[in-house]
Each structure stands twice: as structure tokens, then as C-alpha cells.
Amino acid sequence: MDTTFRKPAEAAPARMGPLAVLPVFLTLEGRRVLVAGGSDAAAWKAELTAAAGARVEVFAAGPGQVMAKLEEAGTLRIIRRNWTEADIDGAAIAICDAEDEAEAAAFAAAACTVGARWNVIDKPDFCDFQFGSIVNRSPVVIGISTAGAAPIIGQNLRRRIEAMLPQTLSTWAALALRIRQRTLDLLKPGAERRLFWERFSDLAFSRTVADEASAEALIMAAQASAKAPGHVTIVGAGPGDAEYLTIKAMRALQAADVILFDDLVSTEVLELARREAKRMMVGKRGGKLSCRQDDINALMVRAALAGKHVVRLKSGDPMIFGRAGEEIAELSAAGIPVDVVPGISAAFGLAARLGVSLTHRDHAQSVRFVTGHARDGSLPKNLDWKGLADPATTLVVYMGAGTSRLLASRLIAEGLSGGTPVVVAEAVSRPEEAIRAMTLGALAEQGAALGAAPVLIGIGRCFAEARAASRGEAALQIFSHCA
Structure with missing residues (x-):
């Protein structure tokens, strides 16, 4: 086997693939929204925009019971007549439950003329934007779109995400807003702030109740930890299929500053890593030019002593023919903390x-x-x-x-x-x-x-x-x- 040193290859940054639609989050607080039509479908869109803080005006000659109840609750105002082009002027967005395609085309044209964004319910050909499925843990809001191709898939995905996210996430997100300025004042940019927010996020997903004392403790811990040397996590990437990754492996990849990976690690696994992390391919393949083990060890030690969180990403399980023992011994001798995340062996x-x-x-x-x-x-x-x-x-x-x-x-x-x-x-x-x-x-x-x-x-x-x-x-x- 040729053991000539091969300079580690830095992987190209992950590139964004094509998007069917651009996901954006629109601030509607205090802005005017026009809804044309009094149906239940129109009422749902009106209630949704009102929940985002919009001033909702509904134009409907005969509003349905659901819409009328929203008016009684003070959620919106109903003007009991059909819409006109002049009504749309000044609206941030305009929504219509059109009776036919002729009305849909007229509404879209009128909204375009006055510069409003428009949506015609259940008629994607006449929409400037679409409403997706929503997971609400406000201020955390997740929007899901299938670009109108398969709404049922979007709804199914929403149910799955709902089951994964604790209801307490909203209180943690609200706490994050309150303490954000304090973290900017007390924590240095880079490692300190990222460490704080990583641990804060872990607590947010732990289904515990958010409290100021926990946040203060995390700030102090981040200040202390940032002064210590970095550490190394040896992670098993499994045989190739990204779905074989453990949750702990995913978390390590998302928290990494530097990722040293074997060339047997699949692209799908690397796509799950933190995008800002520096990635270096240090693959060892029999019969091919490879990085020497000593060089890989030196890279890990140097990066960790610089305060970085290094993930050594190995195909399969790192403890089975992965030379993890040699790496652990080298890191321990240098006084660098190291932990291991097992993987699925081939x-x-x-x-x-x-x-x-x-x-x-x-x-x-x-x-x-x-x-x-x-x-x-x-x-x-x-x-x-x-x-x-x-x-x-x-x-x-x-x-x-x-x-x-x-x-x-x-x-x-x-x-x-x-x-x-x-x-x-x-x-x-x-x-x-x-x-x-x-x-x-x-x-x-x-x-x-x-x-x-x-x-x-x-x-x-x-x-x-x-x-x-x-x-x-x-x-x-x-x-x-x-x-």
C-alpha cells in the first residue's frame, strides 16, 4: 500500500439545489389584508392572517357563519358587498375565494395592478404566493410547501413535525428573544455564543419549562467552557445510508467546527453537517494514496488545541477496524477530551x-x-x-x-x-x-x-x-x- 502523504482535501461548501418556491416569512403586524369572499375557506385564511397581526377586511355580500363569528370576536371587519379593484389598493396581500376562473383572473390582474401580492384559494394558476401547512410554536413558525403539487404530503409532514416538537418550544423561543441582548453583551462572538445557543437549544427540545435561571446558568457555562481547549468527537457514519445515523451523531455533526471525514463517508451524510463547518477529506483506502495516520492525528490535535470542536467522521462504526484506538490514545496524550458516537457497522x-x-x-x-x-x-x-x-x-x-x-x-x-x-x-x-x-x-x-x-x-x-x-x-x- 502506498503510504505517501496526501494533503487533506477540503470539501466544497454545500450548495443549494433548485427551489420550486422561495420560503419567506412575511411580517403583517398592523398591515392591511383584503379577503374577497365569505366562505369557510376564506374565513380560515382571514383568521390566519389576523393571527399574524394583520388588519383584515373582508368583502362579502353574504358572509358565512364562520366568517360572521370571527367578526363578532373582533378578529376582522366585514364590508357586506363584493370587492372592487379600488378596494385592493393599499393591501399588503389580497386573498380571494373566486366563484370561477373569470373572477380569479380578474382578481389576480387587479392585485397585480396595485402592487399587492395575491392568492386565489384552490386555484394555483392564479396565485402569486401559496399558503403552506404550518407548525406553530410561535415565535418558532415552520411553513411547509409542496408548491401545490401534493398538499396531502405537506399535511402528513406537518403531523410528523408536530409529534417531534414539544409544546414548550414556544416558551423557550420567547425566552430566547428576551435574553438575546444579554448574550450579545456577555458572550464573545464565535465559540462562546455558539456553545451557549447549542446548549440552549438542547434544553428547548427537552420538554422542560423555560426559565431565566437556566439561561443564566448556560451563559456562565459557555463563558467557562470557551476558555478551555476544544474537543474531539469520533463519530460512526454507518455504511452509507444517511438514515442509519444516530440522533447523537446528527447532533455532533450540527455542532462541529471542523469535520475530518473518510472518503467512504457518503455525500448524504455530509449534507447533514453544519454548513459553516470546515470539512477536510482525510480518507484512507487500501492501495491508494492516503493521508498517514500520524498526519490525521496531528490535524485533530492542532484544531482541538485551537479551541475547535472536531468531528472525526468514520465510515461504519469507528471502533471496528477504524483505528479509533490509535486516535484516542494520541488525543488523550495531548490532554484533549474525546468522546465516541457509535455507528452501524457494515x-x-x-x-x-x-x-x-x-x-x-x-x-x-x-x-x-x-x-x-x-x-x-x-x-x-x-x-x-x-x-x-x-x-x-x-x-x-x-x-x-x-x-x-x-x-x-x-x-x-x-x-x-x-x-x-x-x-x-x-x-x-x-x-x-x-x-x-x-x-x-x-x-x-x-x-x-x-x-x-x-x-x-x-x-x-x-x-x-x-x-x-x-x-x-x-x-x-x-x-x-x-x-
């Missing part, structure tokens, strides 16, 4: 993909994870081959594509049947995933193809139960031909 992703239990009681009483190559790229010489060849053991080989023929031949020589089921998986859980089924004898003859994607080899009787059905395919018994 072996578990493969088991989930195939629907197999690696320790199925009818097939295996143990499971072993081994590396497929030594430092020089050859087959490791100090493995317990007798134990690995135990037919009651499930064996998962990492980084073994290059030595797969030798490994399979050695296992057969140690007594493991050439008919033992084998799966060779590339890019587990990624869109380009490919899984092939064979026997141990076939692996000894053919080997595992060495491509660009990471390869994982599963050997054992449990793989006779493998099914490729986890992504919606019809169940497929891939080892029906095996004894």
Missing part, C-alpha cells in the same frame, strides 16, 4: 439488508469480524484459523476483496466445507449496492471482484437464509440451491 447493515440473523441459533453460536489484509496487503498471519473455520461461527471479513481467494482456500484447508454459503457485498446500503451469492468453494476459485466500492464478505450457514427483500423486492431465496 456487517449489521448487510444483515439487515438480507434479513438474516448473524447468530441464528440453528446456524451459529458465535460471530467473528476479521480484517482481510495485513499492513502489507497480504492475508493476516496471526488469525485463529481453526476457530474461523468452525461451521457454527458466522464470519464477516472486512477489506478482504484482494485476499478473498487465499482466505477461502485457507478456510477449506482448515476443514470448512466448500459448500458453505457466502455473500460478497459491495457498497452496502448505498444506491450502487451489489450483493452476490456463492459458495466458499466458488470464492476460492473466483475470488471477490476488487472494484472501487468497499467490499464485505459474509461466510456461514446463516446466509443460507438470506433474502433480498428489504427494499421492496419480492422475497428471493438466494441460496435455494445450497444444501
